[in-house]
Amino acid sequence: MGYTIAEKILLAHSGKKSIKPGEFIEANVDVALANDITAPLAISEFKKSGFPKVFNKNKIVLVPDHFAPAKDLKSANQCKVLANFAKEQGIKNYFEVGLMGIEHALLPEQGIVLPGDLIIGADSHTCTYGALGAYATGMGSTDLARAYIDGKCWLKVPATHKYVFKGKLNKWSGGKDLILYTIGQIGVDGALYKVMEFAGPVIEKLGMDDRFSISNMAIEAGGRAGLIEPDETTKKFVAGFKRKPKFYYSDADAVYEKIHEWDVTGLEPQVACPHLPSNVKPVSSLKSIKVDQVVIGSCTNGRISDLRIAAKLLKGKKVASRVKLIVFPATQKIYLESVKEGLAEIFVKAGGVFSTPTCGPCLGGHMGILAEGEVAIATTNRNFLGRMGSPKSFVYLSNPAVAAAAAVTGKITHPGEI
Numbered sequence: 001m002g003y004t005i006a007e008k009i010l011l012a013h014s015g016k017k018s019i020k021p022g023e024f025i026e027a028n029v030d031v032a033l034a035n036d037i038t039a040p041l042a043i044s045e046f047k048k049s050g051f052p053k054v055f056n057k058n059k060i061v062l063v064p065d066h067f068a069p070a071k072d073l074k075s076a077n078q079c080k081v082l083a084n085f086a087k088e089q090g091i092k093n094y095f096e097v098g099l100m101g102i103e104h105a106l107l108p109e110q111g112i113v114l115p116g117d118l119i120i121g122a123d124s125h126t127c128t129y130g131a132l133g134a135y136a137t138g139m140g141s142t143d144l145a146r147a148y149i150d151g152k153c154w155l156k157v158p159a160t161h162k163y164v165f166k167g168k169l170n171k172w173s174g175g176k177d178l179i180l181y182t183i184g185q186i187g188v189d190g191a192l193y194k195v196m197e198f199a200g201p202v203i204e205k206l207g208m209d210d211r212f213s214i215s216n217m218a219i220e221a222g223g224r225a226g227l228i229e230p231d232e233t234t235k236k237f238v239a240g241f242k243r244k245p246k247f248y249y250s251d252a253d254a255v256y257e258k259i260h261e262w263d264v265t266g267l268e269p270q271v272a273c274p275h276l277p278s279n280v281k282p283v284s285s286l287k288s289i290k291v292d293q294v295v296i297g298s299c300t301n302g303r304i305s306d307l308r309i310a311a312k313l314l315k316g317k318k319v320a321s322r323v324k325l326i327v328f329p330a331t332q333k334i335y336l337e338s339v340k341e342g343l344a345e346i347f348v349k350a351g352g353v354f355s356t357p358t359c360g361p362c363l364g365g366h367m368g369i370l371a372e373g374e375v376a377i378a379t380t381n382r383n384f385l386g387r388m389g390s391p392k393s394f395v396y397l398s399n400p401a402v403a404a405a406a407a408v409t410g411k412i413t414h415p416g417e418i
Helices: 005-014 039-049 073-089 103-109 124-132 141-150 175-186 208-216 232-238 304-314 332-340 343-350 400-409
Strands: 024-028 031-035 060-063 118-121 135-138 152-156 160-166 195-199 225-228 258-263 270-272 280-282 293-297 324-328 375-378 394-397
Touching (some): 005 024, 005 225, 031 103, 031 141, 039 073, 039 141, 103 208, 118 124, 124 135, 135 225, 175 208, 175 280, 195 208, 208 232, 293 304, 304 332, 375 400
Parallel strands (some): 031 118, 160 195
Antiparallel strands (some): 024 152
């Protein structure tokens, strides 16, 4: 009996001769990630343990991105905990404001996460790195504290569900639409504590940015991880990074608990309606929905290709009256690329705000909180009740093209119609 790609990575990190779904293993960690919300608790618990030094100062990553630049005194104190700990422990991968970005875009960009790695993060969207062919999963801060001590963690080996996409995507649909469609089909618990493995000719033709979007939202279906097998696109992305990747592939006789196959030819852009990522409808069915705010960015769709798509639609146009457009690139590198390519100028001339990288609007933290009754369409990953502000606000999730079109018309619009 063969193994899936996820099982092979877990096996390689466990030191065992064999593993099976449902089994508990102790595994060696390649990367341990935390941010300004989750790291302080992990640091506190590590210090309580009495161990003077972390297991490996090069394998711990600290990124202040959720409330940074600090929005208030409490946020500033949270960020200071990370800065002090990084200094005390000599942690190499600490990213201060000016160097930081949204963690799940920053780590692949910096070559910190690679194919074949086992990555744990005190953030649910750590599953993003599965797009590289890595096993990446979110954990609690106390789990992370244990990893700080000896570089290990306990895991239950998940069963794997495979999602095969056939056909040909249309011009306005991409990775975001594939994952929204998937969640709409299976529900927010359709892959609960399972590995989601994405495959098929449609996936093979996607660039890395679209793949990251897909893996990023595996958690919205309850997935423990969301993996895509490495190919030439992956290898090109990681070429030149200092560490050497390890490429794993699912065996032909690997066992999958479920296999879904969909022909997505002609799939129009998908929109998740309030208040669940599974409440998905095609964009053409939502034309009467007016919006107050448009958010383009996040760890899901704040990469350079996303901003290029949005800017192309906004060029020479104006944001609709009384609509707030907030655009935030996922990293400083993407910010600079946007400036050099003239994308930032397009957003500002259209009447939008071009922001520093931050998770702020996505989690209702700062820089874009919704008031009671307001409606937003965002390229983020969650639209739970009160996610972006008031529990009496409404959040729709879409790809960057749909979001940009809504900014121009003031209502949810198919991008081919502006």
